[in-house]
Amino acid sequence: MRIWFIGAYGIVSTTAMAGGKLIEQGRIDTTGLVSSLPQFEGIEKYAPLNFEFGGHEVRKADNAYVAALQHWEQNRHFEKEHLEEVRSELEQIRASRGTAINCGSGVQALGELDILENEKKTLAEIVEQLEKDLKSFADDDTVVINSASTEPLLNYSEKYHGSLDGFEEMIENDVKEHASASILYAYVALKNRIPYGNFTPSAGSSIPALKELAIEKKVPHAGNDGKTGETLVKTTLAPMFAYRNLKVLGWMSYNILGDLDGLVLSHRENKESKVISKDKVLEKIYGYSPFSITQIEYFPSLVDNKTAFDFIHFQGFMGTQMKFYFIWDAIDAIVAAPLTIDIARFLLFAKKKGLYGVIKEMGFFFKSPMDTNNVNTHSQFVELVEWFRENI
Amino acid sequence: MRIWFIGAYGIVSTTAMAGGKLIEQGRIDTTGLVSSLPQFEGIEKYAPLNFEFGGHEVRKADNAYVAALQHWEQNRHFEKEHLEEVRSELEQIRASRGTAINCGSGVQALGELDILENEKKTLAEIVEQLEKDLKSFADDDTVVINSASTEPLLNYSEKYHGSLDGFEEMIENDVKEHASASILYAYVALKNRIPYGNFTPSAGSSIPALKELAIEKKVPHAGNDGKTGETLVKTTLAPMFAYRNLKVLGWMSYNILGDLDGLVLSHRENKESKVISKDKVLEKIYGYSPFSITQIEYFPSLVDNKTAFDFIHFQGFMGTQMKFYFIWDAIDAIVAAPLTIDIARFLLFAKKKGLYGVIKEMGFFFKSPMDTNNVNTHSQFVELVEWFRENI
Amino acid sequence: MRIWFIGAYGIVSTTAMAGGKLIEQGRIDTTGLVSSLPQFEGIEKYAPLNFEFGGHEVRKADNAYVAALQHWEQNRHFEKEHLEEVRSELEQIRASRGTAINCGSGVQALGELDILENEKKTLAEIVEQLEKDLKSFADDDTVVINSASTEPLLNYSEKYHGSLDGFEEMIENDVKEHASASILYAYVALKNRIPYGNFTPSAGSSIPALKELAIEKKVPHAGNDGKTGETLVKTTLAPMFAYRNLKVLGWMSYNILGDLDGLVLSHRENKESKVISKDKVLEKIYGYSPFSITQIEYFPSLVDNKTAFDFIHFQGFMGTQMKFYFIWDAIDAIVAAPLTIDIARFLLFAKKKGLYGVIKEMGFFFKSPMDTNNVNTHSQFVELVEWFRENI
Amino acid sequence: MRIWFIGAYGIVSTTAMAGGKLIEQGRIDTTGLVSSLPQFEGIEKYAPLNFEFGGHEVRKADNAYVAALQHWEQNRHFEKEHLEEVRSELEQIRASRGTAINCGSGVQALGELDILENEKKTLAEIVEQLEKDLKSFADDDTVVINSASTEPLLNYSEKYHGSLDGFEEMIENDVKEHASASILYAYVALKNRIPYGNFTPSAGSSIPALKELAIEKKVPHAGNDGKTGETLVKTTLAPMFAYRNLKVLGWMSYNILGDLDGLVLSHRENKESKVISKDKVLEKIYGYSPFSITQIEYFPSLVDNKTAFDFIHFQGFMGTQMKFYFIWDAIDAIVAAPLTIDIARFLLFAKKKGLYGVIKEMGFFFKSPMDTNNVNTHSQFVELVEWFRENI
Ligand SMILES: NC(=O)c1ccc[n+]([C@@H]2O[C@H](COP(=O)([O-])OP(=O)(O)OC[C@H]3O[C@@H](n4cnc5c(N)ncnc54)[C@H](O)[C@@H]3O)[C@@H](O)[C@H]2O)c1
Ligand SMILES: NC(=O)c1ccc[n+]([C@@H]2O[C@H](COP(=O)([O-])OP(=O)(O)OC[C@H]3O[C@@H](n4cnc5c(N)ncnc54)[C@H](O)[C@@H]3O)[C@@H](O)[C@H]2O)c1
Ligand SMILES: NC(=O)c1ccc[n+]([C@@H]2O[C@H](COP(=O)([O-])OP(=O)(O)OC[C@H]3O[C@@H](n4cnc5c(N)ncnc54)[C@H](O)[C@@H]3O)[C@@H](O)[C@H]2O)c1
Ligand SMILES: NC(=O)c1ccc[n+]([C@@H]2O[C@H](COP(=O)([O-])OP(=O)(O)OC[C@H]3O[C@@H](n4cnc5c(N)ncnc54)[C@H](O)[C@@H]3O)[C@@H](O)[C@H]2O)c1
Ligand code: NA
């Protein structure tokens, strides 16, 4: 199958590319890949474990190997040998020039960008070029995954985002202030009947206009925001307190990570929501909003080794208070990369099975799953398995 | 409803008694009580929240208040006021003299015991006396809960434990070496059609003879061993690694607690299974046996404040290793006590609905649930809810 | 001896009062009291363990018992019996009306204040009244301890704070914008030859004008800011990395606590120094400034149970990176209260031995010790012992 | 300078060799090396940072590079490049055949041993051969470091270990049951006036006979057992509780590690001292013996990544109990290796300064420092610095 990564030279994308090729060559096993669990037997027929990769990027690099090597130098996130084993395959992956429209200062700070708007293109011209790139790569077995840097909140407009007509009017009339890279990429994918998965919190395909397009084109999509670290543990553990009728008095989630992603996210979080006292995930699980702290801070020496410190203060029988602490010490891209492949595989499976629109049964993979309130990891998994079994 | 506790003066039992009466009087809310969750609406009709308590004991104490106060002095496990609020109710609870047959040196070490066998009674006479005590208390809404000290492993005999006939032969012929207190208590309960819940790892009703009796008498029972601390967290969290196809390289569970229970359990564990390298719970969840350490040590100053340290070493995509740590800092009796009430309520519900034999859908409450391999907290909860909804 | 607490109804002060009387009556041992260690044998002669307490306050309460009880209701920070044992003694302690001049919105938020400036007094009149209160209590064995709420940073003026003449000019001319409660209290104490200890980060006696006054009056003083929780551990542990020539790549210190102090401090810290990337304590120990996070957040259910999460990322031989984590789970007032008594005792000892000015050998007790760069807990302790031994 | 390692192909020794050569070549900095701190300026004159290495071994390997590579394959304890940078230097280091006399089943389990006693040599012949090997390598600037596997407890004999005469009688009369490898190696070193440092808990030079020899030969020695992990932190932190007069109610130290050392130590510890309820280090610091657990367990996937979990339960003012937790996540050999170089340097410095016998001021480096009760990391460091400054 073919995967087109938006953000092709990022650490998540390049790790997925390396890992995908290594699996294809039988050099590593499928640890980390949900879709390879026995529960999903039969998926190989629809989405086999061999890959071609392409993508859009805004940073210049010679090829995916060079980009991967830079990430490796900073992170040593896997054995160096593995990178060398797929060097030639990665060297052949060269990303197409993308757009960074309204991607904010975080993306601007990545360095001198190599982007379509440098050529003063209109939205229509940008979209046309993106479409040309994608179509030159895509076959019937292609999925687009957005793993580009997180954009600022979309400047939402009911007029331009609320319906497909409005959206296309925005493009035609070149209304740049309401466009953003992620929605343009998603538009191009869906328009061409290519399933689209959004691994980031950016808007992507989650606006009404693009949900409408997906229905019209009968193409499946899923998102938003890969559930990898502290949220994964939280949505696994939080139900336990609910099942046992234990009252959560407070939940502290404190995350530190380095690298540019850390710096960017830290800025964003600080500005928007330094201390989020109502955590939506907890509210959905408990039906009430326990006091909650969710913070993310930059800690340079950790680079991509995101570390989360959680503390849960809870009350039991007869009012007695008790405590729970956890530390999650993981490599963000290592947890994330196989999920991008999983998302691509399940979307391709859905497409081949004639399913379309938001695949809400794929909520298992996302922090903010579209069109569902199910955030409990366990019931999400059960839902995913049942959905798969019903459709296979 | 009425609950008869084996081990009536223990910390779990007395906390359940105090809490039960406090709930009945509306002095505390139902935090900690699973059966009061909205999912179990309707249970009140079958097992209302008002209680009478009795039980068997082997230690002398004037009454349940005195026993509760002794536990309180050492543990301060809830607000002192609460104990005083139900003082007169607890003072009226006086346990009957029980049996400590083959309960091992741990129970002998509890001090001078006040037990039936002191009077050189035969098994038949002991059983007769236990039955008399229980029948003088029990009505149609009574449940027996075993929350006595843990016995040593039963000296299992196919002849005497393998069938009801053999069991009754053992009693008649006074074959003391194959009897144990917990199986005698369980026998008496089931024989009298009183539902029986085993909160301890002792044999209780889990031998074939007594399963047979439960079927014959059409009475429900459930067990073994309340799932309260580290195992609760483990069976909640472990599935997450399975769902994500992450490979567990090792799982360390190190528990410390004080009080006599701690000392006793520590001895037992040390002798039998100091380092259990194959943890059954993990094997059931993963299908393979990760390297695993499960230890429990005595730490006197913590008394009933059981603290668990867990470390999970796991492998992700491309072979990269990652780490997870947690600390559970809870009060054992506070987590346990409401569950004994829950077990009693669900068993009474089952009885009234005509259900009998092992209620395997109650596995949610147990570390070693009878007749099921489902040890995943989440699917156990789902199973419990579905079972309740189907039968209500 | 006599101790006059500024902030007499606070949790630290009332805990010190209760504990002090309990020690005097032999009801508790001296655990927590540094000055009772064998190394300080002989101090009893100068500062015996019997106490009279008084103080200034800005919040209304009937007496110290009532104030202590309020704190107890929220915190259960010690056995209730202890409070009752000294109830009558605490009921006799009634604080005098203080000043809250330039104490900021945090103090204003404590409720309706009962303060001298309500009567539109000039600075000179306020000082006169404070002096009158203090003199009516103080004898030759009296020490003033500032344990009032933390003030905002002093609006420093070289003219008014740089010399004693300037300071007194400020008072005479009623230059309120450069005054603050803590410096007025400190002035009154030192002027009357009463040793002064500053347990808070407020300016207190640390401005040049008051250091000059202490020298002129030959009275000892010490401060600032009691070293109780995370900083205590940090300044104990950090030297280990230095001794072993291990390079600290980053040090995260994340503190949560509830109660009003937590809320106030959180605000202050957030505004001034949300992420302090250069931690002065670490710089003094290492000679370089490792990347560092120091944060304090409000977590209401913990009340005074301050919990600190620290993570140290360090580099060893051949560049290999390693990790250290700690969790400090303590009751702030319990760690703090005995130190206020210690500070009072050592200051009284110093006075009786004819020592005066900043007693920099008392740095062991403070987060920001005056006139010294020694922040290493161990060398501070050695220094304290040696100073005591030389002067006894 | 020259260092002769007993256990030359172990992970500590080979890491020290690689690191030593890398420092010599300026390829890495001196992080981790205590002797390179500014406090020890001047040591370079006596023990410069250039090295020749040799040693005794019992396992066959072509050379130190091959041995180092095997450790690296399992541990990735430093950057692979570093190993290649000094490959040719390490390839030239070929260990001499040693003795494993009375080294126990742990050492036997290392595989087929290549040892002198295979040739049925007498003790006298073994000693002669060891001496020959060492003398062929040693110059005036040579130090012997014992970093071989830990031996079982010495079968102590007053006759043979209590005096030098007895010791030499043991050799002459070939009394093998009272010999052990570590004391023979130590004998050979000291006899030839070569300073000897014992990084292991084995007897080494700590018996009276060899202390006598060191005095007679005027040669310095030091030991036992490198203080690297949990004990380092414990002896740094424990004094804090003493300084603050906080009462330690219990201290739990739970260590896990993999590799053969882990397996061996685990066995040994299990047998001798599974739960050591009186921890000597704590007793020396506190003057009383808090309840204490010290355990070490095998956890294979961690290999040399020793992880320690500590929990301290302590009591403060007014009897209130509080808690402290820490996790030490380090690479054992990385912490250990530079210390072996430090010990060698300080011993050489001592020799050149005419100091001899046990250098008790070097206790900073050891878990069980000889001839001193000072186990406090901080006062040990102060003592080391003062000793150095006085003698330079
Ligand atoms: N565990 C995880 O790593 C994880 C989990 C959930 C979500 N995410 C999200 O995945 C995304 C990628 O994370 P990462 O760690 O790989 O970050 P990264 O910074 O390494 O990679 C992002 C890449 O996207 C490129 N890019 C930025 N804007 C673009 C645009 N408009 N068009 C095309 N390319 C663009 C960047 O140049 C960069 O190469 C982020 O949005 C992150 O928030 C990651
Ligand atoms: N969280 C928990 O506390 C928890 C969880 C799971 C299982 N359990 C089990 O529950 C049981 C009770 O725990 P606890 O903490 O209350 O212990 P406990 O020691 O406070 O109480 C046990 C009581 O049983 C009595 N007893 C002992 N043998 C008896 C016998 N043969 N007949 C009648 N009474 C007898 C003892 O005298 C004591 O009063 C234990 O078996 C324990 O392993 C407890
Ligand atoms: N571990 C610790 O608790 C600790 C450690 C270091 C420093 N401190 C400092 O000690 C001080 C007291 O802490 P606390 O926990 O007792 O706080 P608290 O809020 O319980 O007590 C402070 C008291 O000071 C009173 N007050 C405020 N402004 C005043 C003024 N101008 N004059 C007289 N009284 C005034 C308040 O009304 C209150 O009763 C704080 O400044 C805190 O930062 C505490
Ligand atoms: N942080 C640490 O690593 C640390 C700390 C304190 C003490 N130590 C001690 O240092 C020693 C070495 O530790 P390691 O991790 O390098 O272990 P290791 O097993 O990697 O190395 C020990 C080496 O000694 C060799 N050996 C065994 N017996 C011998 C003998 N009689 N003569 C010569 N060689 C012999 C073995 O073959 C092996 O190559 C151990 O005793 C350990 O307890 C290590
Ligand atoms: Na805790």
Ligand code: NA
């Ligand atoms: Na870690």
